[in-house]
Amino acid sequence: MSPRRTAKGGLIDRARTIRFTFDGENYVGHAGDSLASALLANGVSLMGRSFKYHRPRGVFSAGVEEPNALVTILREGVREPNIPATQIELHDGLRVESQNRFPSLAWDLGALNQLGGRLIGAGFYYKTFMGPVMGPLKGTRFWMMCERAIRRAAGLGRADYEPDPSRYERMNAFCDVLVVGGGIAGLMAAEAAANTGKQVVLAEQEPYTGGFARWSGEIIGGEPADTWAAAMTARLAKLDNVRLLTRTAVWGYYDSNTLAALERVNDHLARTPKGHARQRHWTIRADQVVLATGALERPIVFCGNDRPGIMLAGAVRRYVAEFGVLPGSKTVIFTNNDSAYETAAVIRRAGGHVAAIVDVRPQIGDEAAARATEAGVVALTGHAIVGTRGGKALSGAVVQAFDAATGSLSGEARPIDCDSIAVSGGWQPLIHLASQAGAKPVWRAEKQAFLPPEPTQRWVGAGAFLGTFGTRQALSSGRDAGLKSVGKRSSRAKLPETPATELDLTPAPVLEIRGKGKAFVDLQHDVTADDVRLAHREGFVSVEHLKRYTTLGMATDQGKTSNVPGLAIMADARGIAIPEAGTTRFRPPFSPVAIGALAAERYGELKPERFTPMHDWHSERGAEMTPAGLWHRPLAYANAGETVDQAYIRETAAVRRSVGIVDVSTLGKIAVKGPDAAGLLDRVYTNTFSTLKVGKARYGLMLREDGLAFDDGTTWRLGETDFLMTTTTANAGPVMQHLEYCLDVLWPDLRVHLTSVTDQWAGAAIAGPKARAVLERCVSGTGVDNGTLPFMGIVHGEIDGAPVMICRLSFSGELAYEVYCGAGHGLHVWEALIEAGEPFAMTPYGMEALGALRIEKGHVTGAEIDGRTTARDLYLDWMLSKKKPFIGSGLMDRPALIDKNRARLVGVVSLDGQRLGGGAHLVERGNRDEPGESIGHVTAYCYSPALEKYIGLALVKGGKTRHGTRAFQSDPLRKRFGQVEIVSHHFFDPNGERMHG
């Protein structure tokens, strides 16, 4: 028998025993236990260490607000740190470790930090560690040395570097009503809304719905409350229009009633079934939301309030009633309201012992007194706990007379033996989501709580969320909210009967007992009441300053139990009311969310892959692939034993010598159709397209509105009103969007349609002196001779039965053709071309050779059109029409854009046989160590087999005027330096004889 397990009672399944380990020790619990309840049942009260002082801590709550009992779960081969023991459902094989301790939880060296207590109060680090002004530790060195130690002491759990093996998924949901919280109010709201036939989603963060009904011990509708809740849940589950989500925390309330929720689908199992998600990220778009999120209990702050064994009174009640665990053998209750009296009675009913009830209020009502009597004690009214005893476990409390009106203590301090204290400072509605939705919470003095604001989005509140406590209120406000959410008025129908209670949950305005010793406000971050007062003394009085200066409320629990007491202490120090001290805005997530769950199906994938029709062919030929946006493109087809460099040089040479073939399917392609198609092109291109003849193509350049170069490509006139525009691979999307904007916004009068046909066409470029010969061997239905297919001409024909469209254009400077066919025929045509090329040893080439060929020709691409260059910089001024305006013509002549000293396009040749480098700079001074000012940079480089030299393109100040001069390549990052000659960027066949041949 577990030392603290009650003989009977609770909702656990005592017949099912579950084995688990904590720090390597074996324990047993029962189905239905949380890790926290199972550890408590085993008599384990020390569960964690605090952040800063490494003080021993036990579990403080029974839910999501837990600040102390954080553990690391070891599951599926990875570590999952910082999980509250209160949120872990016990399952067979569960392995957890405690955190932030060395060498063990019981004996932790970090606890030495406590010796420095006063020295390391709030903000101490801002005042020191600045280090010496001179010497080896000057500057930031001394601080960084200290920081190293601080960082090691800080942090909580440890992560490892193993990739998370889990699957996550995203789910989109739409509903009329989303009910957040499956307690009594939430269930009532869901039923009321569902009965009208609306689509309802109910989300409950705990494993079971019912909430308070599960442990209240009350009667609802003539049956035990938990039975009532279970039956109600079963009824809802049967309805087609209701989706019940348990283990689902709604954590974010975004614009347009879009809410985010995390479902822990399989965390309660020993392992996630194969193919299933560990967690599911829900995005729920709800017409209306019912917030029935309940309330959290907050503590009273007193000296020594952090010892293991001190817990919220409501949590104690839950452990006893829901889990059948008594948190101690002798419990002292400390409260400022009536709710804790029920806890006292519950402890006694379960066979436990209440040592005392200490109440700060001078007197109490009859109902509370009756509960005290039932618990076997007389309440010590007008008293407070002023200190505690014990080490790693609580051994006693110290009690003194207390005047709630003045906050003063009097009389003798008396010790009371106990190993458990249940404390209640009243209840704070969970208004996080309402605050995220856009409005500020409102402080209500008569309730001593922040209440929800007026809705700024479409939500209705219900239950304890509204600051009205009690089962009766939950039943009625829940049903009302459900009806209101579907646009119905409140019902007069009878509600389930439940006995009235006279317990007064309005707390006395006492949230701190001042005394000597450390009184913790934020338990996890070790922020004490004195720290709050220190912040006040130093002027950090605004709530945001307080939070930032002391770190109050910034721990993993986000201050769920500490925010209100912290504010109360600051307000008291400033002599103002709590609302004047302010409240911070709540930010998503309400409770921590696995980052992988938010990445969901993109975890491990990030972006979809894009393949050309010939992709598998490239792979089979051993091409090394490289990402080009989302596409995969061959870098080079290296033969066995060949490096990529050797391969591209071979490929480049083969094109110049005979013929090569390259996959150009990735080029952006846009069908531009309609009577005004030519007119549109004239407006977006710097040059003229209306004069282009049908069956011909033209190279075009686009500018941005600010006059800088945007994109280039060829556009083919397939018919009078039918153009095929090509763009660079990278700019396919932006150009499409740009053109659509032009048509929708700038020139809606133009009758032009745009369609992305990038995927419709597979493309292969055949380049080299033998290119025509290759086509002659395989093309039918058209001639490809110079007369039929002149430079920039287009013909239609067939290759091995597949229709093709061939345009004679050249990026390489060779006689070259682009062969386009339907993408579904892409591989077929490619293979036919390869076969036709066999007599000429046609060589497939990749991006590197493509680059080398274009560099030899001085063609520009993305490295030169980098968003900062003008047409003139690239010596493309000949393309700027003077006859018509075009996008960019208005601003392209601004003075700095036509400045003589701008960096302009040139060629560079390495003079010392060293390779050049993309991104290398050019300098005038021949001093490797002091190269002086940069005059430009190399945009692209290659080894040119045609010139047998390393060459490159560069943007250099003055451009052409430097032709024939010498400069130096300075590439300190690659540790290269050497002399280059600046030449024309037309390295190879400057008059284009080869491509026109």
Add this chain to the structure above:
Amino acid sequence: MLIDCPHCGARDLSEFSYQGDATRTRPDPASTDTKAWIDYVYNRPNPAGKHREYWQHAGGCRAHLVIERDTLNHEIRSVALARRDYNGGDAA
């Protein structure tokens, strides 16, 4: 955030592409008034409150929309197709 596309209906923010201020007018294409071009290309009212702006339903029907949205709370007050001459739009 949801945007109620006049053509497609309410869709998630992730389907839309923001295209900026919709109150500027482009100078006459042939205009050589540099100041007017500068104003058009660079200057924005950038109000805190009601903002008239273009969005494209890029992950949907591809139409550009004119939206009136409050930049203080993201509330959308009106959505219309930038091209109002589509019957399809009016029928929605």
Add this chain to the structure above:
Amino acid sequence: MVERASPLGNDFRPGSYGDFANGADVAISEVPKAAIVEARAWPGKENALAGLVSSTCKLKLSALPNSGAANREGVCAFNIGPGRFLVSGAREALAGDIAQAVDEETGTVTDLSHGRTVLAIEGAKVEWVLAKLFALDFSNNAFPIHAGRATAHHDVFVQIQRRGEKRFELYVFRSFARAFAKSLRRAAQDVGYTIK
């Protein structure tokens, strides 16, 4: 006639996958469509275009947003934008027929027969699976039979037509088809699926 290659690759093979111990709840297949075109009307000509498409394809297509139609021969059409329709069928000549039928005063027709790949998904859990990928309401009320939607899954444009109570056809850009099929299959893992 040269047969068209599927972009889906060798991984896309018939069989049962995922958690199908209790039966596969959806089936995924590639739908061969020899003709896919986008027909697009000039402003004010939407109804005229819908009429031309209807008479050419023998179906009842309206110009209303998100609407669609299909006939018994498997020709289907749906609206994907203002005045924009995606029309498809198994007969290759359909593309040419529509192009012929639509005169320049009504609109334009662009052949996408090679440019789009069509995947069908059907079965009891089809809505559950699709809801993982798209922020769309797939319930019958919100998305009736024959209706169409233009949407996106992250970087992939997808046009969807409901073809039955529990059947949808998804049109994706061909170059993304393999990646998209992978996403779709992963989304169907938990319910179990077959590839037909």
Add this chain to the structure above:
Amino acid sequence: MAEYSAFSLLKNAFSGNRDWKPAWRKPDPKPNYDVIVIGGGGHGLATAYYLAAEHGITNVAVLERGWLGSGNIGRNTTIVRSNYLLPESVRFYEHSMKLWENLSHELNYNVMFSQRGVLNLAHSPGQADAFIRRGNAMRHGGVDAEWLTPCEIGRKVPGLDISGSARFPITGGLLQPRAGTARHDAVAWGYARAADRRGVDLIENCEVTGFLRDGDKITGVSTTRGDIRAKKVALAVAGSTSRVLERAGIDTFPIESHVLQAFVSEALKPFVDCVVTFGAGHLYMSQSDKGGLVFGGSLDFYNSYAQRGNLPTVEDVTSEICAMFPTVARLRLLRSWGGVMDMSMDGSPIITKGPLPGLYLNCGWCYGGFKATPASGYSFAWTIAKDEPHTINAPFTLKRFERGAAIDETGHGPTPKLH
């Protein structure tokens, strides 16, 4: 006011920490100042400090609508770097870096500047070349920069996916060793305290509602705490620039306000040392001294003053961090928040005299203002004091748009959302 030191800390510890004084006074506004700085964020406070410290101008008020440091300095991802491409930027941010390196001493306030390095990962040969171009530009500008191979990156940053099979394989990385992070709030508080000690009035909860004018000339401001006159009025209000300028009658301006979200995970033991950025998307991440992984990505891409973002960006950013560090998937997001960025038309700031007589303007920091705080304050103070720009901010005027001399680090042109 006492110096902060280990000794003062010890002395105060013995007296129960009861003798600490406010870090800055809470004065009422005077009717007249030499200079009014509107905006008590990092840049405004730094400006006030340098006016006093460098130019002896101490009759200065900083007017803050809320509480000091409540703008973007209180809600950023704390990265300090000078790894820029264009010479104007390199010069400016390196000036800032040098001020950072002595800032804790200068302010007598530990701003926890930790020079742990910033590493930019590249994922294709083209991107590697672009980063190398930047690194070389830095080296030619006298700034530290190194190129790391994937192997070196793997050793420096365990947990990164450096495999060739990654969706976007890492092809190398640009490291600036002197870059790092600083404690953002401490920077605001340090400047505030140092300015206050030199006589500057820091006035919180004082919103500027209008401008006092003599013809065109700005002669002061109307505030929620009354009219205040000044010889010079300087504006440093980040995301609110357009709103405040509107009160001076300036209706359009090359600025858009956008929301940027940032994220922090639960605290962990040391996990990653340097700042890492992911080049196959847009993501930057570091670990705070408390242990949280602090990260951010792109804007939400629409004009906003709401300080709250939306879900798609959250999903984008988290999927990128998981692609970079697969193990992070298992860790938990603790908190997200949003700030309002003043996005300029070329992605570079505006620090200038004008646009009206008596007015001085500091804005357009996009989402990189934090690292610039010292140089921004320094050069803005210079501009205010001397009525001409310092060499480091001379290129950053409004004129650059008219001249076509945009300083466009990303090359995206006048599309603020993309900078």
